[in-house]
Each structure stands twice: as structure tokens, then as C-alpha cells.
Amino acid sequence: MWGVDRMDHIDPKSIQPGETPGLPAKKKYYRKNVDLFLLLDKIKLWPAARGILHGIKEIKISGDYAFITTHCGEVIKTRNSRTSRAARWLRNKWIAEPCKRCKVPQWKLDKYSRTYFTQHYGSDLTDRPGQKR
Numbered sequence: 001m002w003g004v005d006r007m008d009h010i011d012p013k014s015i016q017p018g019e020t021p022g023l024p025a026k027k028k029y030y031r032k033n034v035d036l037f038l039l040l041d042k043i044k045l046w047p048a049a050r051g052i053l054h055g056i057k058e059i060k061i062s063g064d065y066a067f068i069t070t071h072c073g074e075v076i077k078t079r080n081s082r083t084s085r086a087a088r089w090l091r092n093k094w095i096a097e098p099c100k101r102c103k104v105p106q107w108k109l110d111k112y113s114r115t116y117f118t119q120h121y122g123s124d125l126t127d128r129p130g131q132k133r
């Protein structure tokens with residue numbers, strides 16, 4: 001007879017890579033009105049037009065603007081706005097695919113997919129020392 005005590009066993013092949021069995025993946029919450037630059041600096045991902053998600057290599061902030069260098073060598077100038085396209089795309093996860101040239105690691109994508117933006121709950125990233133604006 002097969003299948004009698006299958007419920008007592010976890011098939012190792014059924015476990016996703018990078019997942020710890022028995023430990024649910026942690027979710028991360030940010031405020032919807034989180035400062036865009038602080039958020040970009042934290043998650044190190046840039047949603048380009050057409051839904052391509054780049055990895056951020058460097059972010060230089062100059063007043064109301066930031067210069068973002070992606071791992072694939074693009075430099076994007078963006079204004080610090082919670083209502084900008086990038087802010088909305090990040091919040092709504094309008095992502096078609098990760099940039100192949102940036103080689104965004106899977107764990108980073110997984111982490112982002114477990115990141116949520118809510119109105120009244122989560123971090124606004126201003127509580128970290130030296131990050132007050």
C-alpha cells in the first residue's frame with residue numbers, strides 16, 4: 001500500500017529553493033506615503049518604464065532630485081515624489097520582468113514580492129538614525 005503515511009513526510013522536492021521549511025516567509029510593510037528616496041535606498045530596486053525592474057547600484061541625492069545608477073549602467077534622474085510614476089509602480093508592483101543585465105538576485109525579488117504598502121501600518125523609514133529629513 002502506498003500513500004498511507006505520506007502526510008507525515010515533507011517531500012524535499014516540494015520545498016522552494018531558499019525557503020526554510022516550517023518558517024513562513026516574513027512580510028515587510030511600508031507606509032504608502034514612505035519617502036521615495038528612502039524607499040529606493042532601502043530596497044535597491046528601480047521600476048523603469050515598460051515594467052522592467054532594475055537593481056540599484058548607487059543612489060546620489062541632490063536636493064529634490066536623485067541620480068540612480070543601475071547595475072546595468074543606466075543613470076536615471078528622478079524627483080522625490082510620492083506620487084511619481086516610480087513610486088506608484090513600486091507600490092502597485094506593476095513589474096513585468098526583472099532586468100536581465102542587472103541580474104537582480106532571486107532573493108531580492110522574493111523579498112520585494114513579500115513587501116506591502118499600507119495606509120496606516122508599517123515603517124515610513126524615518127525612524128532610523130541619520131535618516132531624518
Ligand SMILES: [Zn+2]
Binds near residue numbers: 054055071072099
Ligand atoms: Zn538593469
